[in-house]
Amino acid sequence: MPRTRTAGLLCVTLFAAFGAWAFLSGARVEARRVADKRAEGLAAWEQVYTVLTHPRCINCHTATNYPQQGDERRRHFANVVRGPDGRGVPALNCAGCHQKANADSTGVPGGPDWHLAPLSMRWQDENDRPLPSAAVCQQVTDPKRNGQMSAQALLKHNAEAELVLWAWEPGRRPDGSERATPPLTHAEFVAATRRWVEAGTPCPSVK
Ligand code: HEC
Ligand code: HEC
Numbered sequence: 001m002p003r004t005r006t007a008g009l010l011c012v013t014l015f016a017a018f019g020a021w022a023f024l025s026g027a028r029v030e031a032r033r034v035a036d037k038r039a040e041g042l043a044a045w046e047q048v049y050t051v052l053t054h055p056r057c058i059n060c061h062t063a064t065n066y067p068q069q070g071d072e073r074r075r076h077f078a079n080v081v082r083g084p085d086g087r088g089v090p091a092l093n094c095a096g097c098h099q100k101a102n103a104d105s106t107g108v109p110g111g112p113d114w115h116l117a118p119l120s121m122r123w124q125d126e127n128d129r130p131l132p133s134a135a136v137c138q139q140v141t142d143p144k145r146n147g148q149m150s151a152q153a154l155l156k157h158n159a160e161a162e163l164v165l166w167a168w169e170p171g172r173r174p175d176g177s178e179r180a181t182p183p184l185t186h187a188e189f190v191a192a193t194r195r196w197v198e199a200g201t202p203c204p205s206v207k
């Protein structure tokens with residue numbers, strides 16, 4: 001019966017072709033989904049980066065032996081230095097001036113255990129220029145440099161750490177003016193961190 005055999009063969013061929021098509025387009029859809037998720041994660045990271053490099057954050061994440069002050073990120077007055085653990089030196093330690101909360105009458109900002117981020121968590125170069133987005137992303141996602149923080153721990157830090165929260169309640173300067181806050185609200189910042197974490201904390205490639 002050659003006709004039925006031909007028909008049978010045609011069926012098998014069509015079936016195999018359909019199978020291959022379905023398989024390939026499934027793989028394409030999956031590859032597209034992965035690429036979209038990464039793109040969303042990278043967009044969310046760029047929002048996170050605008051906050052990290054805002055003066056209210058980066059003034060404590062320096063690459064030098066001193067903290068910075070103000071929106072122009074000038075060197076901290078009185079020759080305040082980092083000291084062995086970011087808390088200054090005995091004669092001039094951070095807690096000697098910075099209390100657990102802002103002191104608006106004197107203009108000294110404050111928060112619990114006010115101190116500099118360790119050098120492994122610096123987001124600037126030695127000339128006080130903010131590091132590019134890719135470098136900051138690699139720093140915060142590197143367990144060897146970020147204090148062994150998982151992605152979930154980073155999310156929790158951005159949502160709850162007291163020194164992070166301070167940046168949105170930074171208090172008054174000695175001249176009585178209000179300090180500026182980061183470009184996103186805290187809720188937007190946490191939402192962007194969450195989108196980035198859920199996308200697998202992608203980082204831009206180094207240029
Ligand atoms: C002699 C008192 C004194 C000591 C010691 C001191 N600070 Fe300050 N700090 C101040 C005052 C006052 C201001 C506010 C200056 C202003 O806003 O013009 C300030 C501001 C800052 C700011 C700027 C906040 C901002 O974003 O504008 C940071 C960051 C900071 N201090 C970190 C530290 C760290 C870290 C230490 C310890 C290593 C420290 N300070 C030690 C008095 C001190
Ligand atoms: C007064 C100083 C200070 C300010 C202001 C500050 N940080 Fe930090 N930050 C630290 C210290 C100190 C650590 C180290 C961990 C610790 O001791 O809590 C740290 C650690 C971190 C980490 C851990 C991961 C890593 O590798 O860097 C993140 C994320 C972070 N800070 C985000 C922020 C953000 C966002 C802001 C502003 C909204 C901010 N910080 C403002 C002092 C500061």
